[in-house]
Amino acid sequence: MTTSYSATYWEIRRNKSSKKPSYEVRWKVGGREKSRSFGTKALGDNWLSDFRQAAKRGEAFDVETGLPESMLKAKNARAWYAFAMAYAETRWPHSARPQGMTDALPNVTPVLTTDRPGRPDDETLRRALRDFAFVPADCRPPRMPEIASALRWLEAASLPITALEDAKHTRAALEALALLLDGSAAAALKGSTSQI
Secondary structure (H helix, E strand, O other), X not given: OOEEOOEEEXXXXXXXXXXXXXEEEEEEEOOEEEEEEEOOHHHHHHXXXXXXXXXXXXXXXXXXXXXXXXXXXXXXXXXXXXXXXXXXXHHHHHOOOXXXXXXXXXXXXXXXXXXXXXXXXXXXXXXXXXXXXXXXXXXXXXXXXXXXXXXXXXXXXXXXHHHHHOHHXXXXXXXXXXXXXXXXXXXXXXXXXXXX
């Protein structure tokens, strides 16, 4: 992989050539121009925010794809656990409420695993995820042996991302997201009319 630390970007622009509204993010890495289209400006802004944060952190960018290392890691992840860790790493620096992220991901990740022998208890899994897997290395407490063991188990037992194409896994993930860490129901958003 050829990398570069030279990354520039332009303001998002409306793609006028498409019938349906779309927005284009354009950037350049190592002298190569790249672009990506999004259905809404907000989605483009969100993607560009991740890109800018990676540049501010001094990440290397892959010249071929034009992506920073953290975004490339998330894109190439094959297992849910690896994807979730890459996502948390990408989002942590500019998350308005990192604690919310470290509440949601530890809830959903244990349900996206196989029935592999040696599964740690739920509290140990959540603690391993909440305090280690989904926080930056400099924010982690010393790792206890049971935490290290739980993280190894998660890595080996994690379902592939493609498993989310199966309704039973998607349903299990959504049900896990509807709960707080103590198992009680999460509060519904006021005035929310979103449908899945």
